[in-house]
Amino acid sequence: MKDASEFSAEYHLAQCRSGGEMNRQVAYLFRGVAIASACVLLAATPPAQEKKPDAAEKPSKPTPGPEMDQLKFLRGYWHYSSVYEKSEFYPNGGKGNGTYITSEGPGGFSQIAEFQGSSPDGREVGHEVVTWDRKEHAYKSYIFGNSFPGCVIRTGHWDGNTLIFDADFDFNGEKLHLESLTTATSDDTITIVDKASSGDAPLQTTVTLKATRERI
Numbered sequence: 001m002k003d004a005s006e007f008s009a010e011y012h013l014a015q016c017r018s019g020g021e022m023n024r025q026v027a028y029l030f031r032g033v034a035i036a037s038a039c040v041l042l043a044a045t046p047p048a049q050e051k052k053p054d055a056a057e058k059p060s061k062p063t064p065g066p067e068m069d070q071l072k073f074l075r076g077y078w079h080y081s082s083v084y085e086k087s088e089f090y091p092n093g094g095k096g097n098g099t100y101i102t103s104e105g106p107g108g109f110s111q112i113a114e115f116q117g118s119s120p121d122g123r124e125v126g127h128e129v130v131t132w133d134r135k136e137h138a139y140k141s142y143i144f145g146n147s148f149p150g151c152v153i154r155t156g157h158w159d160g161n162t163l164i165f166d167a168d169f170d171f172n173g174e175k176l177h178l179e180s181l182t183t184a185t186s187d188d189t190i191t192i193v194d195k196a197s198s199g200d201a202p203l204q205t206t207v208t209l210k211a212t213r214e215r216i
Contacts, residue, residue, distance in 0.1 A: 063108075064107065065132060074113075076215060077099070077215050078099060078100050078101070078214065080097060080099070081210055082095065082096040082207050083207065084206065089206050099115065100211075101113065101114050101115075105131070121147060126143060126145040126146070127143070128142065129141070141165055148171060152178070163181070164181050165180045166179050167179075177203070178196050189212050190210075191211075192210075194206050194207045194209070
């Protein structure tokens with residue numbers, strides 16, 4: 001962008017084109033003053049402020065927030081055993097077991113879990129992605145499994161040392177509310193308590209899972 005001195009010089013230069021040799025010399029003088037002024041301004045600029053034009057404009061690379069660091073306790077290779085309570089969802093109760101592996105997602109912005117095992121309903125296989133949603137200020141969990149279509153979307157938060165996820169899910173025309181509470185201990189084990197309800201009924205504990213980390 002031109003400064004005021006350069007605009008003034010150009011104005012007088014235009015005038016001198018019709019005003020003779022003297023005006024032409026005056027125009028040159030104005031141009032010389034403008035150039036000299038620019039040189040003084042550049043010389044007065046502190047060296048510390050000299051930066052490459054695009055250096056200050058280049059956006060910084062995003063990094064995962066501390067919320068993802070809080071989920072690192074879930075990473076590793078785990079073996080679990082589960083007990084299914086007698087409820088409207090599992091009238092006869094039952095037991096199950098299996099394994100799951102949790103690892104860091106791309107760039108550290110997510111965690112990915114792959115699990116497989118057995119339950120009273122038979123073999124279960126699943127895939128989960130957990131991330132932090134900055135707009136909602138909450139965790140988001142996306143679970144895909146072999147026993148239901150689409151995915152279950154859960155919203156999570158911390159309550160003390162317990163990680164809680166909630167979800168509303170429509171299964172075969174029935175509205176279900178799911179709640180999962182995960183608590184870690186100092187001996188590389190975690191306990192997960194899953195609860196569920198249908199319609200306006202109160203939550204019932206459906207399964208308690210205990211997992212032991214075999215390796216990171």
